[in-house]
Amino acid sequence: MLMLRELTTLADLGLIGLVLDWRARLGKLLHGPEPTLAQATRAAVAVGGLQDCALQFPDAPEDDLRRAAVDAACAALGLDRHS
Template sequence: MPRPTTSTKQRIQDVARDLFAQRGVQRTSMQEIADQLGITKPALYYHYASREELVRSIVQPTLDEEEAFLASQEALAEVDPRALLEAYFDFHYRHRAEFMLMLSELTTFAHLGLIDRVLEWRQRLGKLLHGPDPTLDQAARAVIAFGGIQDCTVQFPDVPEAELRAAAVAGACAALGIQP
């Protein structure tokens, strides 16, 4: 008998992601997720002990990938600002659904400690561009540049990727005062 192509945990995450996007995390019950899957609530709890654990399981791979991205940039002998901005756009474009979920549920994600992590990443990105002690002006420009890129990936869902990438990176370069 052929094995199913998708694991039960992955199916749960897929259904939960869709329901969270439609209704919000706090307005989606574990019972609704179980009903959508055609399983019992205890079966759902067998895989995920709580809604918070389920939410974290959906976003954790993206968070781990962003941490790895930052660590790889920090390991470089020299950072090319434009290449960093382009790679940052590419990462966030690939994961825009997860970031939309996080943006729509900021309270939930703050409770899980994820907002602090994102803010810490923004600091690290600024240091990649401006060294260990950026001025307030440099730090503010970096926040605008990286935050703007991240926002563009979710703000303009109907713009072709290449066109959006060019515009977002050019805008970030302008914010940082570097040639696009």
């Protein structure tokens, strides 16, 4: 929850770079060791969007939010989650 809600604290602790590194690693896991700019951008949108949904909709039913957020992240990545 700290990573999702307390960006100021992360910045104060010097951890923003670590979070960005995690996102970059995820992009490489999803798209290979040298993702294109488009692929890396889609990965950043997908991961950032998941974080945003956790903050934006705290009162939404957990299962519904998870389903909607993962569907949106898959769409950002160009994946069809249901195939």
